[in-house]
Amino acid sequence: MPDTIISVNGLIHRYGDTEAVRNISFEIADGEIFSFLGPNGAGKSTVINVLTTLLPVQQGHASIAGFDVMVDPGEVRRRIGIVFQEVTLDRDMTVSETLAFHGMLYDMPRDLMKSRIQELIGIVELSGKRDTLTKHLSGGMKRRLEIARGLMTRPRVLFLDEPTIGLDPQTRMRIWDYIHQINREGTTIFLTTHYMDEADQLSDRIGIIDHGQIVTSGKPIDLKNALGQDLIYLETTDNSSAIRIASTQEAIISGEQKKNGVVFIVSEDGTRILPRIIDLLRENGIGVLTINMKKPSMDDVFVHHTGREIRDAGPEKGFSPKSRPGRR
Amino acid sequence: MRTPGFVVIFWRDMLRFVRFRTLLLSSLVQPALWMAFFGIAMSANFNLLTAEIPVPSGLNEVNYLTFMSAGVIAMTTLFTSLYGGITLLFDKNWGLLREVFASPLRRTDIIIGIGLSVVVKSVLQALIILGFGILLGVQYFPGYSPSEVAVAVAGIILFVTVFALGFVFLSSAISITMESPEGLQGVITLLTMPIFFASNALYPIEAFPDVLMVISAYNPLTFLVNGLRYFAIGDSFFALGKMYSYGAVEVVTSLTGLVVFTVLMFSIALWRFRRAVVT
Structure with a gap:
């Protein structure tokens, strides 16, 4: 030491x-x-x-x-x-x-x-x-x-x-x-x-x-690992219901509503969980409009702990839905 | 070989003084211009006005240019030293002082370093005025032997040094305390007016109203001018229709007054520097 x-x-x-x-x-x-x-x-x-x-x-x-x-x-x-x-x-x-x-x-x-x-x-x-x-x-x-x-x-x-x-x-x-x-x-x-x-x-x-x-x-x-394996961003027809429904899945650590959609932190490989979530939402009559998935970055760690992003971040800024408000 | 702390500050200030050619040149030419224009113009008038006044026998009569040249040295020293601390305000605002404040250098070294730099500039200017004055026909050192001239020049340098230190300490104290250069400019202008005009630099003070006379009697600039005239012109002379005589007592009193003033200003500067926070 x-x-x-x-x-x-x-x-x-x-x-x-x-x-x-x-x-x-x-x-x-x-x-x-x-x-x-x-x-x-x-x-x-x-x-x-x-x-x-x-x-x-x-x-x-x-x-x-x-x-x-x-x-x-x-x-x-x-x-x-x-x-x-x-x-x-x-x-x-x-x-x-x-x-x-x-x-x-x-x-x-x-x-x-x-x-x-x-x-x-x-x-x-x-x-x-x-x-x-x-x-x-x-x-x-x-x-x-x-x-x-x-x-x-x-x-x-x-x-x-x-x-x-x-x-x-x-x-x-x-x-x-x-x-x-x-x-x-x-x-x-x-x-x-x-x-x-x-x-x-x-x-x-x-x-x-x-x-x-x-x-x-x-x-x-x-x-970054404390945030889970992957972050899944979804834009759905009913964001608040989507969080409630998807959160029943064990692999989902947390779900949070953002301006343009929802973000789930998952504890398993996101590529495997994502199809299950989409199916589950569809069964409940919720349509998925856009999908994005990535490994947690420092931005995500920061947002997770402070509830907001740093404006004017570095040139190699990671993607997150909030930073692209015009996306559709 | 290691360098004493104040020398480091002195070195940088001199580096800048030499590097800013215009600053260097203007500060050396400016006092000469005062002599050349104001001095000669006023001299012509005063000599005309006092031409009729009989000179007591045995007294050395000096012309106005000679009389006021001590005032020009004093004024130049006053300006140079009062503006000497401004560099600290700029260093503070530009962040340069942070490096110094975060180093082990003692705060007294900053004060003394800047002081020393201003002393060098002031002495240089004083010597230039003396030299230029001689070219213009100022009657310095009447009848002095070479060794007497050397003593006189040393005396002038001593007075200029003590006075310059006093005012650069004051200037440093103000600079480290204030935030804006404009404000500082205002304060310094406000200070120079009474100090310069309520003194015997350009004219005798005997005809002043009482209040003004008291102020000028305790004015450090008057102390400086007393010393300069004593060494440059002599212990007794006749100028502007008036007899002047400076005995040892006056000279020692003036020097003591300057030393007291300088020590006081140093304490104030030290107090301000110890409290100064630069971030």
Whole structure:
């Protein structure tokens, strides 16, 4: 069992009257990639800001590598790297100056700093851009530079707040590669995202966060499996009756009415159950208009736990009837 | 070799100062323009008005350009240092300050780093004004020996440094507290007016109404101008129909006043920085 590197207990954070974080507790193991998945405004960034000592702990406890973020913020800062959600590069500094500035902020010895800059610029493939001002970099290059910056001090934990927001699919894949690579070398990764595919593909564990609370957490595969074998979407002539009738079948875990039809979560192979359901409905005088079936995706997990979808999801967004309101 | 924290902040600010060519150039040319236009224009008038006034024997009479050049140095230092902290507001709004605030760097290092950068800019400007003033015929360092000139220049640099630190600390405190650049601009403009005009930078204060006289007597800008005139023109001279004499007491009092002001501003800045939350 690996050591716990981040431990958060009963964290509550308010902005005025709004409770942005409501009693959040979780632990992250050393060497893990852990994601906070949730919509904008769910409280992800607030948790990151508290953990990175930018916001004070109002209530609860949080510690990183054994240091309490309130008691020993200095020790915590020395052990973490951060890639902020928005670009936070000085437009008028060059790539190498940006990294040098960061190294100096952390009081790195000169020689180490120089070799680290050399190494990181290579890793994030910015070797030809050493002396380019950051304002002349593309969006993806800026992100890569920020990741390199976050790694300058070889942190125990790297925080990535929405690391691929606004980037094209190709660049996202490359960033994911870097994240995996960094993680393999031993850095614990804590990332927040509102992209389902990102959380799904990158994380060892995911915490789904909504309205300032963790609604569920676990390995992506477990979260999806918990939803059953298959999801069956039907549009019928009488949706509410269809749920009542089909739910008598043992293999059906749950049935839920949606805007355009019903969705059943089934515990067996859907291809075998589906004909039985259609027959059963027809016997009861209910016509089936459209059929769709798929394995549960992270979207489904999210919808299941929060009762809604994340708007503006990633490019490789999974199908679900609600996201195609015009379909018929 | 490791770098002290404030040097890191200083280094970046200087990097930007040198990199923004227009900023660099304008900040160096602007004070020279003040001398060239306002100085010469006013000088012509004042010299005309005071031409009839007899100069007491044995006193060094200085022309208005010489008299006001100390004021121009003071004004330039005031503007440079009051605007010096603005960079922090932009860094805050652009998110750049988050990197710094999340690092182990102490908050005092940020304050001192920006302060140091403004001191360098201010001293540079002061030296340019001195140089340009000599070209325009300002009678600096009358009858000084080379070593006396060196002491005088050192004294000028000392006064400019302490004063600039005081106002950049104030500026930093305001910048870290405020949200909008427009608001900050307003506050700083509001501050510069009374500080500049309720002082002896451009004219003597003896003829002021009582209230204004009290304000200007405790005005840090007056302290600075006292020091500058003492070192640049001498301990006693005659200008604008009036005799000026600065003894050691006045100079030490002025410097003490500036030091007290600067320490006070540093405490305020530190208080604001410790409370500042940047997300």
